[in-house]
Amino acid sequence: MNSSNQASNLPLPKLLVIDDETEFRVSVCDYLQNNDYRVVQANNGEEAIELFKKEKPNLVLCDLRMPSIDGLNVIEKLSLFSDMTPIIALSGENDMDDVMKALLLGAADYFIKPIKDFELLEYSIKRGLREAKLQEENQRKSMQLELGNAKLRQSLDLLRVDQQAGRVVQTSLLPQSPFSSINYNCQHKIIPSLYLSGDFTDYWQTDDNELVFYIADVSGHGASSAFVTVLLKYLARQLSLKKEGDSESSPAVLLSQLNNELVKSDLPKHVTLFLGVLSADRQQLTYSVAGHYPMPVLRLKGKYQYLTGRDFPLGIRTGTEFSDIKIALDQDFSLNLFSDGVLDLLPKGNMTAKETFLLALVERCEGDFNAIANVLCLDSVKDAPDDIALLTINSRKTN
Amino acid sequence: MNSSNQASNLPLPKLLVIDDETEFRVSVCDYLQNNDYRVVQANNGEEAIELFKKEKPNLVLCDLRMPSIDGLNVIEKLSLFSDMTPIIALSGENDMDDVMKALLLGAADYFIKPIKDFELLEYSIKRGLREAKLQEENQRKSMQLELGNAKLRQSLDLLRVDQQAGRVVQTSLLPQSPFSSINYNCQHKIIPSLYLSGDFTDYWQTDDNELVFYIADVSGHGASSAFVTVLLKYLARQLSLKKEGDSESSPAVLLSQLNNELVKSDLPKHVTLFLGVLSADRQQLTYSVAGHYPMPVLRLKGKYQYLTGRDFPLGIRTGTEFSDIKIALDQDFSLNLFSDGVLDLLPKGNMTAKETFLLALVERCEGDFNAIANVLCLDSVKDAPDDIALLTINSRKTN
Known part of the structure; x- marks a missing residue:
C-alpha cells in the first residue's frame, strides 16, 4: 500500500505517538515518517498531554500501559480537549480489558503489540483521519447550512x-365589514395571494341615502x-x-373620470371594476362595468342570475366610454360580487362550467355571505395563485 | 458489558451473519441473539446477497474465505447495494492480505477467527451501528437543512x-432624471432602504414656465x-x-389641500415635505415646509446656506396652516434637497454637527449632484436603515 499523503498539496497529517517503550515507539515513528506522516512522540502521559495541546495532532497512537499517568487516563484527558481527534489504543496481548475500556472511552481502534502488520496500522490511521475529516466536514457543512438558513430567514422576516x-x-383602506346602511347590508372579504392585494372593494352611503359600491381587480397581484x-x-x-344638472347618479360618469385619472397617473396597470349604485327611493340598481369578470349574481323574486354588460377595463386609454344599466328591484334582493380569483377555488373546468357552478353555489347558499365563504373554504385558503375578493350586498329585511 | 438494545422501544438491530462454517456461524448467531440482536444467517455468498436485499440488515458480519463467491466479492457486491451498511470482515489468522483488501473495499472492521473476545466483537458491532446511524442522521439533517434552505429561498424569491x-x-412614478426645463436643471436619486421607498420626489414645469418641485418623506419605510x-x-x-384670484403660485395653498386630502385618506402615515416653486420671470423661489428635515441648501451669490422655516407634517390633522417664504434669486443659483436618510451616511455626531458637515459637503462639491453623490458613495449604499433621497436643482447656465 503506497501512501498518498504527498500527492496532495495539503500539509502532511500530524500524528502523536505515546509510548514509554522507546524501542517500540521509535520503530512506529520511523515507519510512519517513512510513509509521509509528520510525527511527534511522547514517552509518558504528562508529556503527551502537553504535546497534544501544543501540536494539535490529527490523530493519536497511545499505549495503554505506562507508568505515572496510564494510557486510559491519557485517552480520557485528550478526549476532553478534543473529541474530534481519533485515538488508536496500543496494548499488550493480555490487556484486552483495558482495550475494551479504551474503546468505551472513545478510542477509534486498537492494536496489539508487537504490531505484526504495519500496513493494517496505517490503514487504521488513514480510516481514523478520514472519518475525523468527514465528521469535521459534516459539522462545517451543517454550520454553513444553518448559517445560510438563519440569513435567509432574516431576509425573509425583513x-x-x-x-x-x-x-x-x-386593510385600513377597506370599508367596515359587515356594514349596514339604512337600507342595505354589506359584507366583504379580501384574501391576498401574498400579503398585498390587487383586489379591492369599497362601499359607502351617500348624502342621498344611496349606497355606492364597487369591486375591483388591479392587473397582477402583490405590492x-x-x-x-x-x-x-x-x-x-x-x-x-353626476354630471352637472344630472339628477340620477351615474356609475358610468364616475368610471369615465376614474379611467382618465388612472391613465394620467401613468401607473403600468389596468383595473377591472364593477361599480353600482343602489337607490332605495327608486328601488333601483344602476351599474356600470369596466371589464369586470365574473359578473355579479343577482337574486330577484327568488331567481338567481348573472348581471350582464361589460365595457373596457380602466387605465388603458383615455376617453373610454361606459354605459349605465338600470335594474328595477323589489324590497328583497341580494347581490353577490366576486373577483376572478374565486374561480380558482372552483372545480376544474372551462369558464362556462365554472360560471354555472358559481351560480348554482350562490343559489344553494341563498346568496348568504357566510354560507358561500364556508362552501369555498375561504378560511383555509393558502397560497392562492390570485387575490380573492367577495362582496355581498342585500336588502335589509324590514321585519 | 450488558446489551442495552432492549432498553429502548426501537426495533432490535438486525444483523446478517455470513459464514460457510456452520459451527462457527451458529455460535456467533447464538451469542448475538442472546444479546438482543435479530440475526439472519447465510452459509454462502449467493444466499447472503439475496438475504441482504430482502432483509435489509443494519450490519453484516462476513467471512472472507467461502467457496463459490468469496467474502471479498460479497463485500464488494453488498457495498454496491448500500454503502451505508457497515460490514465487519471475519478472517483466518493467516489471511491478513484479504483483511487488508476487505478494509480497502470499505469494511468497517475485521476480526480474526476464532473470536477470542465476543465482547470486543459486540463493541465493534455497536460502533458500526452507531456510526451508520450517525452518518444517516447527518445525511438526513443535511437534507432537511437543504430542503429548508430551498423553501426559504423560494419564499424569499416570491x-x-x-x-x-x-x-x-x-420608479415609474418618479420624474425623469436628469431633467431640464426652460430655465432649470433637475436631478434626483432615491435609494430605498429595502425595495420600496417612503421617500419621494417630483418636479414639473407648469404652463406658466414655473418649476414646481418637492421632496417628501413618508413616515416609516418600505411597502x-x-x-x-x-x-x-x-x-x-x-x-x-393658487386660490381663486391669486396671481402668484403658493406652495402653502397646495400643502394645505394636500394635508386635508391625506388626512381624509385615513392612511396611518404622516408625511414631511418641502415644496418649492421657481419662477424665472420673477427670479424668485417660493417655498413652504411641512416639517421636512434637513432643510435644503441654497447657493446664492457664491454663498451656501440652509433655507429656514418649518411647519407641521402632512396627514396628521386637517386645517394645519402653512406659510409661503419667498427668496429673491439671481440668474446663478443651486438648491440641494435631502431626506433625513442622508444624515445616516454622514460621520457620527449630533444633528448640529451633521448639519454643519452636510453644508460643508455641499459647498465643497459646489452643489453638484454627481459630486455629492460621489462623496456620499451613493452607488455602494447597501442596507441603509432609512430611505435616502437627493434632489438638486440649479439654474441653467445661459452661455
Whole structure:
C-alpha cells in the first residue's frame, strides 16, 4: 500500500505517538515518517498531554500501559480537549480489558503489540483521519447550512414584516365589514395571494341615502397592484357620480373620470371594476362595468342570475366610454360580487362550467355571505395563485 | 458489558451473519441473539446477497474465505447495494492480505477467527451501528437543512419578485432624471432602504414656465410608506397652487389641500415635505415646509446656506396652516434637497454637527449632484436603515 499523503498539496497529517517503550515507539515513528506522516512522540502521559495541546495532532497512537499517568487516563484527558481527534489504543496481548475500556472511552481502534502488520496500522490511521475529516466536514457543512438558513430567514422576516406593514395600511383602506346602511347590508372579504392585494372593494352611503359600491381587480397581484388600490380608493370616493344638472347618479360618469385619472397617473396597470349604485327611493340598481369578470349574481323574486354588460377595463386609454344599466328591484334582493380569483377555488373546468357552478353555489347558499365563504373554504385558503375578493350586498329585511 | 438494545422501544438491530462454517456461524448467531440482536444467517455468498436485499440488515458480519463467491466479492457486491451498511470482515489468522483488501473495499472492521473476545466483537458491532446511524442522521439533517434552505429561498424569491415589481411601479412614478426645463436643471436619486421607498420626489414645469418641485418623506419605510407616495404623487400634480384670484403660485395653498386630502385618506402615515416653486420671470423661489428635515441648501451669490422655516407634517390633522417664504434669486443659483436618510451616511455626531458637515459637503462639491453623490458613495449604499433621497436643482447656465 503506497501512501498518498504527498500527492496532495495539503500539509502532511500530524500524528502523536505515546509510548514509554522507546524501542517500540521509535520503530512506529520511523515507519510512519517513512510513509509521509509528520510525527511527534511522547514517552509518558504528562508529556503527551502537553504535546497534544501544543501540536494539535490529527490523530493519536497511545499505549495503554505506562507508568505515572496510564494510557486510559491519557485517552480520557485528550478526549476532553478534543473529541474530534481519533485515538488508536496500543496494548499488550493480555490487556484486552483495558482495550475494551479504551474503546468505551472513545478510542477509534486498537492494536496489539508487537504490531505484526504495519500496513493494517496505517490503514487504521488513514480510516481514523478520514472519518475525523468527514465528521469535521459534516459539522462545517451543517454550520454553513444553518448559517445560510438563519440569513435567509432574516431576509425573509425583513420582507415579511415590510409586507405585513403594507397589509395593515391596505386593510385600513377597506370599508367596515359587515356594514349596514339604512337600507342595505354589506359584507366583504379580501384574501391576498401574498400579503398585498390587487383586489379591492369599497362601499359607502351617500348624502342621498344611496349606497355606492364597487369591486375591483388591479392587473397582477402583490405590492405593485396594491399601489394602485390606494389611488383607486381615493379617486372613487372623490370623483362625482353626476354630471352637472344630472339628477340620477351615474356609475358610468364616475368610471369615465376614474379611467382618465388612472391613465394620467401613468401607473403600468389596468383595473377591472364593477361599480353600482343602489337607490332605495327608486328601488333601483344602476351599474356600470369596466371589464369586470365574473359578473355579479343577482337574486330577484327568488331567481338567481348573472348581471350582464361589460365595457373596457380602466387605465388603458383615455376617453373610454361606459354605459349605465338600470335594474328595477323589489324590497328583497341580494347581490353577490366576486373577483376572478374565486374561480380558482372552483372545480376544474372551462369558464362556462365554472360560471354555472358559481351560480348554482350562490343559489344553494341563498346568496348568504357566510354560507358561500364556508362552501369555498375561504378560511383555509393558502397560497392562492390570485387575490380573492367577495362582496355581498342585500336588502335589509324590514321585519 | 450488558446489551442495552432492549432498553429502548426501537426495533432490535438486525444483523446478517455470513459464514460457510456452520459451527462457527451458529455460535456467533447464538451469542448475538442472546444479546438482543435479530440475526439472519447465510452459509454462502449467493444466499447472503439475496438475504441482504430482502432483509435489509443494519450490519453484516462476513467471512472472507467461502467457496463459490468469496467474502471479498460479497463485500464488494453488498457495498454496491448500500454503502451505508457497515460490514465487519471475519478472517483466518493467516489471511491478513484479504483483511487488508476487505478494509480497502470499505469494511468497517475485521476480526480474526476464532473470536477470542465476543465482547470486543459486540463493541465493534455497536460502533458500526452507531456510526451508520450517525452518518444517516447527518445525511438526513443535511437534507432537511437543504430542503429548508430551498423553501426559504423560494419564499424569499416570491417576496423579492413581488417587491421588485412594486419598485418598478414606484420608479415609474418618479420624474425623469436628469431633467431640464426652460430655465432649470433637475436631478434626483432615491435609494430605498429595502425595495420600496417612503421617500419621494417630483418636479414639473407648469404652463406658466414655473418649476414646481418637492421632496417628501413618508413616515416609516418600505411597502406601507410607498403606498402613500402613490397618492402623494397623484395629489400634488392635481391640486392647485393658487386660490381663486391669486396671481402668484403658493406652495402653502397646495400643502394645505394636500394635508386635508391625506388626512381624509385615513392612511396611518404622516408625511414631511418641502415644496418649492421657481419662477424665472420673477427670479424668485417660493417655498413652504411641512416639517421636512434637513432643510435644503441654497447657493446664492457664491454663498451656501440652509433655507429656514418649518411647519407641521402632512396627514396628521386637517386645517394645519402653512406659510409661503419667498427668496429673491439671481440668474446663478443651486438648491440641494435631502431626506433625513442622508444624515445616516454622514460621520457620527449630533444633528448640529451633521448639519454643519452636510453644508460643508455641499459647498465643497459646489452643489453638484454627481459630486455629492460621489462623496456620499451613493452607488455602494447597501442596507441603509432609512430611505435616502437627493434632489438638486440649479439654474441653467445661459452661455
